[in-house]
Amino acid sequence: MNFNRSRKFRRKKRFYFSTDIKSALVCLLLAALFVSIIWFSAVYYLPQNPHLFSGYLAETIPLYKTFLPREEDILKDNLSVATFHYLLGINVTNPTTLIKAQIPVFNQFEYTPVIPVTPPIDKEPDDNGEIVNPPLPREPSEGGLVGKTILIYHSHTTEAFVPTSGIPHTEKFDETIVKVGEKLTEALRNLGATVIHDTTHHSKRHSESYRRSRETVLRYLNSGVEFDLIIDLHRDGIGQSSELGRPITTTTINGVQMGRLLFVVGQRHDSWRNNYILAQSLNNMAKSLYPVEQESLSISRGVVLKTSGNYNQDLSDKMILIEIGGHWNTLEEAINTVEPLAQIINKTIGD
Structure with a gap:
């Protein structure tokens, strides 16, 4: 009897030992799955959001934020949200993805939010998003840009002007850099250029702006149109207050107060020197056409090299931010800069 009880005890012990192994294996598999998800998220999302960890540090250490370059001081992606989106196909910032996940028939329809801005008149994409018709040439006026084709777009479409709009970002595009791009388009067309002003909203999520604008530029480049200049037009975000920011970004030319120019080149690609040559040509022309005695009052603040990104300039030597x-x-001050900038471009790339 005692022998049988001993055997029974050993069987139970083996059973519990086997259960422990199974539990350990399950835990290992779950851990491996978790690590795989985190690894995939990092590999997939970090190249698109290279400043993700800088953003986290800025939130944890506020002083660190003051040392970040402007393009790093952006809204942060949440890695757990990104992982949730990858696993379930639901983007918590976009309610339509939840509806599509629960009601599959809605996947047959593509929803595009209404944006309060006139769509670009020169772009006619087909159902696949490809541009099937190149921009039609306009009646050229007399000017050195006749025969030149220029693309203007905005990676940060919501960049606004606080004294005008009351806030630094808005989707009222008549108050943002998009309006400045519209005026620059008119000025360049008056000099004879064929100009496409793309007003696609790229900064619905600020951290994805350059990825979205890259898709836009690629569509144009793949359309067969040869561009003489591609401009990603921005306004700067320098200065924690008006007293600190305005002296850096403001000047007066011929009695007119206007925003100063800054040319930005990203070094994170092999051919950045070609973009740098273009930027320096524009910068030198600006200082030649609008000379001042004091460098801090020049219409151009110069050329800035950024090691933190490429700003999609790897796509073309003709691209400039x-x-x-x-x-x-x-x-109004930003718009006042449009005519001088048009002349700078005219004298730099015009015939």
Whole structure:
């Protein structure tokens, strides 16, 4: 009897030992799955959001934020949200994805939010988003840009001017850098250029702006149109207050107060030097056409090299990021810079 009880005890012990192993294996599998998800999220999302961890540090250590370059001082992606989106196909910032996940028939329809801005008149994409018709040439006026084709777009479409709009970002595009792009388009067309002003809203999520604008630029480049200049037009975000920001981004030319120019080149690609040559050509022309005795009052703040990104400039040697003024300038001051900038472009790439 005692022998049988001993055997029974050993069987139970083996059973419990087997259960422990199973539990350990399940835990290991779950851990491996978790690590795989985190690894995939990092590999997939970090290249698109290179400043993710800088954003986290800025939230944890507020002083760190003051040392960040402007393009890093952005809204942060949440890695857990990104993982949730990857696993379930639901983007918590976009309610339509939840509806599509629960009611599959809605996947057959594409919803595009209504944006209060006139769509670009030169772009005619087909159902696949490809541009099937190149921009039609307009009747050229007399000017050195006849025969030149220029693309203007905005990675940060919501960049506004605080004295005008009351806030640094808004989707009222008549108060943002989009309006400045509209005026620059008119000025360049008056000089004979064929100009496409793309007003696609790229900054619905600020951290995805450059990825979205990259898709836009690629559609144009793949359309067969040869561009002589591609401008990503911005305004700067420098200065924690008007007293600190305005002296840096404001000047007076011929009695007119206007926003100063800044040319930005990203070094995170092999051919950045070609973009740098273009930027320096524009910068030198600006200082030649609008000379001042004091460098801090020049219409151009110069050329800034950024090691933190490429700003999609790896797509073309003809690409340049131009800042007009800053968020402490008025919209009118930024628009005042348009005519001088058009002349700078005219003298730089025109015949």
